[in-house]
Amino acid sequence: MLANDHELKSGVLHVGEGPRTIDRAMEEHCRVIMETKGCSLYLAPAVLRFVVCLFGVDKVQLGWDSEITGVRNAVGVIFFCDPPNGEIIEQLRQRERDKIDSTRVKE
DSSP states (O other), X not given: OOTTSHHHHTTOOEESSSTTEEOHHHHHHHHHHHXXXXXXXXXXXXXXXXXXXXXXXXXXXXXXXXXXTTXXXXXXXXXXXXXXXXXXXXXXXXXXXXXXXXXSOOO
16 A cells, blocks of 8 residues: 555545455454554555464564565564553454464365
């Protein structure tokens, strides 16, 4: 997604496939972030990839990188510990559980 798009600058996201869109899973994630106390959402001027790492029952690492002009670079890492981030940790853990459940083959 490119930040020079006037709709993105005004906070409008479209769900779908292709340029300037997000998929349904990302739409749901954005909604949850916006409803979580103390969280906000930033529209980045690049495509970001996030990796969630779960450590034990009380720690989560959220790392991300970006791709600008075809080169992928590490951007940052955030560590969440409980306390004080129990709600954020549970939401990230639930999101990962949901992803695993959705990829399992139904018998």
